Amino acid sequence: MKKLLALLVLLISWPSWSADQISTGIFSNKAVSGYDSVAYFTEGKPVEGDSKWQVEYQGADWYFSSQENLDKFKADPEAYAPQYGGYCAWAVSAKNDFASSDPEQWAIVDGKLYLNYNEDVKKLWDNDRAGHIKKADVNWPNLIK
Structure with missing residues (x-):
């Protein structure tokens, strides 16, 4: 019963934590x-x-x-805050979801800072930065509602 209650608390609190703008x-x-x-x-x-x-x-x-x-x-x-609240730019684009980011996996594109989850994910994002940015710019407002 305690395990079930702990899982329930985690599931209930996860969406509210994920919805933080930063x-x-x-x-x-x-x-x-x-x-x-x-x-x-x-x-x-x-x-x-x-x-x-x-x-x-x-x-x-x-x-x-x-x-x-x-x-x-x-x-x-x-001007200096990372895009998408510092969440992984690829996840916001490709998964329409939140993922944490690694401050060592970054890029500045058109004067804006983007962070990604890890080196492998950054490589995926780097393959089509403009496409991912365009898609993430559409996804982001709906994620932080």
Whole structure:
């Protein structure tokens, strides 16, 4: 009976967790797994953020590697936040579903940051970035209703 109850609680709470607009860990409220989303644009690589430079945005905690990057994000968060709330771009496109992302599997396309689940999934996404972006842009609004 306890196992059944635990499974029921998990199933009931999963959709509400999945519907968060920003991807965060189950036991964390860090967006982009605590990586500095501005650094992808300014340094061309993923850089871990620090809790001394953080801000709350769309219900998640965003960490940065410097005061300068924090200030850039605060001035224009939409320019630096990853697309689809930081969820896997391929999953939003191909599966019309949520999946976590790895901050090491990223791309900037037309000035926007996209993250993917892992290296293999990123390769699938890379095969048709424009097609996946077009499809995910249609799927995303319905996923976060």
